[in-house]
Amino acid sequence: MARDLRSSPDGRPDDQPSRQQRSHKNRVLAGLRADERGWIAGAQSGSLPDLEALFREHWPRAYRAAYLVVHDGAAAEDIAQEAMLSAIRTLDRFDRRRPFGPWLHRLVVNRAIDWARASALRAEADEPALELAAAGRAEEGESYSQPLLAGLGGLSPDHRAVIVLRHLLEYSPREIARMLDLPRGTVNSRLRRGLDRLADRIEVDEDTL
Amino acid sequence: MNAIELRRELLAIPPPDELGATRRSWQLARAAFDEREPTPWPKRHTRGLAAAAVAIAALAAVLSPPGRAVIADVRETLGTEKIATAPQPRAAPFTLPAEGRVLVTAPTGLWIVKANGSKRRVGDFGDASWSAGGLAVASTRSRLAAFNPTGGIRWTLTRPRVHDARWSSSASRIAYLSGSNLRVVAADKTGDRRMDGAADVAPAWRPGEQPLVAYVSADGVLTVRDSDTDETLWTSGVRATPAQLAWSADGRRLVAAVPLSDGRFALTVYDEAGRRLQSLPLPGTFVDAAFAPDDHRVALIRRQRAEDGETSELLVVDADSVRRQTPVFSGQGRFSDVAWSPGARWLLLGWQSADQWLFLRSTAVEKVKAVSSLAQQFDPGGTGAGPFPRIEGWCCGG
Secondary structure, eight states: OHHHHHSOTTOOOTTSOOSTTOOHHHHIIIIIHHHHHHHHHHHHTTOHHHHHHHHHHHHHHHHHHHHHHHOOHHHHHHHHHHHHHHHHHTGGGOOTTSOHHHHHHHHHHHHHHHHHHHHHHHTOOHHHHHHHHHHTGGGTTTOSHHHHHHHHHTSOHHHHHHHIIIIISOOOHHHHHHHHTOOHHHHHHHHHHHHHHHHHHHHHHHHHO | OOHHHHHHHHHHSOOTTHHHHHHHHHHHHHHHHHHSOOOOHHHHTHHHHHHHHHHHHHHHHHHOTTHHHHHHHHHHHHHHHHHOOOOOOOOOSOOOSSSSEEEEEETTEEEEEOTTSOEEEEESOSEEEEOTTSOEEEEOSSEEEEEOTTSOEEEEEEOTTEEEEEEOTTSSEEEEEETTEEEEEETTSOOOEEEEEBOSSOOEEOSSSSOEEEEEBTTSEEEEEETTTOOEEEEEEOSSOOSEEEEOTTSSEEEEEEEOTTSEEEEEEEETTOOEEEEEEEESEEEEEEEOSSSSEEEEEEEEEETTEEEEEEEEEETTEEEEEEEEEEEESOEEEEEEOTTSSEEEEEEGGGTEEEEEETTOTTOEEEEOSHHHHTSTTSOOOSSOOEEEEEESOO
């Protein structure tokens, strides 16, 4: 399993996405972009339905990404919400030729990393631990979700963030490097180390099911 | 597990209360969208317009003498974008008789009324208060929101059953109730923590450098505690849970309005060291009180039963000698709340039964300015049905 996690099914290095796992840029150019441009233009002109469409498209992933990094529901909601509010307030200045998602995800993930680091320093581990247990219970016996969530919880915020950006939001390492303001090599090494540790954890947790 | 399976599993992890979080966030997103001032179209397209104008001008100038006319047209086009400005506020139905801004909660949400009478709906919040410097904090049932000086939401914090949030006088901390807990959070949203169990009465920060907050503990003890060190400065037993706590602006007097069992209430005054200076039982039901911003006068509303129904009275009481009372205004029905203007020259009284606000010159009561159809003022285009708008404070600056 550890082998599988570290590489794609066809054996390519992880910074070269397969056809199924194209970069965010390619996917959005394929279809979403036209709708999204319309929504942004509409929202810039004051259209509430367009804002709602933009919100519905991007909020769920933003909230999920924040939650997978911070492992605290209330904090994730605050983080995703503040990023969304910040995006809305500056919507008029947004260049609609560019995709909205990366802009929002950059805000969300950087804030989530900051929050998780600060939280670790304060050693506020009690509430997230409760949520970890609660969040996975629906999947018990039918998926990896519970051990996967617990496994993510055992990683550092930096490792969680790159895994979430790569494997949930499907950004390429180059895009992640730009979003987190890191060298591409650092992103690749964090991905490798994070997945190594995650693979170990999932194996352990699987045995307990 | 390969990368595709990993993604599937990440998508299968349910974030807590996803629907609730989405609903709450959409409400805030919508409020933020409503409150933003859209950039005028020409300004948003300045670059595009300028580039198009330059291209047209160059082409026209090269092709023919009438190009000069085109250049003039282009100048005109570029000129008009400089004229475009943000939309003007709608016509004001009334103005405040003094400077500052009034914070109001109505069934339609939270509003800020400026001195020129313009009203701005800030969002769907159920209770709010000002800091001494004009920062607002507000709450919904599950969310605390801190505002920046322009009225935009600076941050929000999700906590269960949030209410009665108050800024410290230095605007560096917020104390609030979450269910039956008193919590404190820093102005930058860091360090949110539970301080103590608390009764259902709004905490009151003592003005001054030290972060001292007065509250009633869960076991009914009036307590003043340092929010940074958790050191309790003093405590005092109270006969019943006070309806309101308020510090004087200089931090030397704390007033507690305590309901009594025999249709009266007591106005109890403490000094900064917790010594009980005076306690005066007054007939009637306590409604609201506010310390003057410059001395120890307290504006107080009480309601009493009368032969022909209810009457309400607004008094000004001297906290240094509570027997010294000045009746300011009385009327049939219910008064709801009172606030002092910055500078203490005016009192704003909510008269629920008359659907009015009254601005009363605190030093010359014969000067009264009334604003009628008050509920409709905060329900534009509606009927104004629902609870009477509540005055949350009248604060400094424009």
